[in-house]
Amino acid sequence: MQVHVADHPLINHKLTYLRDKRTDSPTFRRLAEELVTLLAYEATREVRTEAFDIETPVGPTTGIKLANPKPVIVPILRAGLGMLEGMVRLLPSAEVGFLGMVRDEETLEVSAYANRLPDSLHGRQVYVIDPMLATGHTLVMAFEFLRDLGADDITAVCLIAAPEGIETVREAVKDIGIPVTLVVGAIDDHLNDQGYIVPGLGDAGDRLYGVV
Numbered sequence: 001m002q003v004h005v006a007d008h009p010l011i012n013h014k015l016t017y018l019r020d021k022r023t024d025s026p027t028f029r030r031l032a033e034e035l036v037t038l039l040a041y042e043a044t045r046e047v048r049t050e051a052f053d054i055e056t057p058v059g060p061t062t063g064i065k066l067a068n069p070k071p072v073i074v075p076i077l078r079a080g081l082g083m084l085e086g087m088v089r090l091l092p093s094a095e096v097g098f099l100g101m102v103r104d105e106e107t108l109e110v111s112a113y114a115n116r117l118p119d120s121l122h123g124r125q126v127y128v129i130d131p132m133l134a135t136g137h138t139l140v141m142a143f144e145f146l147r148d149l150g151a152d153d154i155t156a157v158c159l160i161a162a163p164e165g166i167e168t169v170r171e172a173v174k175d176i177g178i179p180v181t182l183v184v185g186a187i188d189d190h191l192n193d194q195g196y197i198v199p200g201l202g203d204a205g206d207r208l209y210g211v212v
């Protein structure tokens, strides 16, 4: 698994305000969208393209466009929804599938409660978006779903990751059997006893949408 940390002053600036507990929900949503657009620049480096001919006002040239079949973006509900607008802005022709997953706050085990994905992902590049990679259980389960539907390769885009979670995902993808890339805005210090990323930003879903 390739891991890219998109270390850039603008990303670090926006992440700092996202982390700040004084940041309100509307600002948090805006920052999450802006951050994913910056991370998507790195994440889409290997997006498949095809050549096509155009004419500029001055003469003919060959350019590129996104190849078919178009990529599929998969936000992990709830918190991944906060990154969807920013990702779709960069890949407007992509399809969007949804996976709803929640972790048990005591055991930190994950369960899936919603699945609205294309019937087949054969030949498709898939971009998974979820702001937090904590224990890694959520991403591993998502990758298994997507691999079973035939995804060609998967790129996960996360705003903040814990080193422990990255190692769990790294081990698991050895058995996934398709190329996996991880693009993150920051790798934080550690996970605490409750499975929260430290320093992190708290519960991303709650900060985006309120406590349920």
Ligand SMILES: O=P(O)(O)OC[C@H]1O[C@H](OP(=O)(O)OP(=O)(O)O)[C@H](O)[C@@H]1O
Pocket (backbone or CB within 6 Å): 076, 077, 078, 079, 080, 101, 102, 103, 104, 108, 110, 130, 131, 132, 133, 134, 135, 136, 137, 138, 139, 165, 195, 203, 204, 205, 206
């Ligand atoms: O790496 P893990 O330990 O599996 O944790 C990461 C998951 O936790 C959060 O979701 P949560 O379960 O809080 O659901 P929510 O998005 O509905 O708040 C986050 O958005 C990830 O999906």
Ligand SMILES: O=c1cc[nH]c(=O)[nH]1
Pocket (backbone or CB within 6 Å): 079, 132, 134, 195, 196, 197, 198, 200, 201, 202, 203, 204, 205
């Ligand atoms: O720190 C964390 C860990 C998991 N999920 C979150 O939203 N935040």
Ligand SMILES: [Mg+2]
Pocket (backbone or CB within 6 Å): 079, 203, 204, 205, 206
């Ligand atoms: Mg949550």
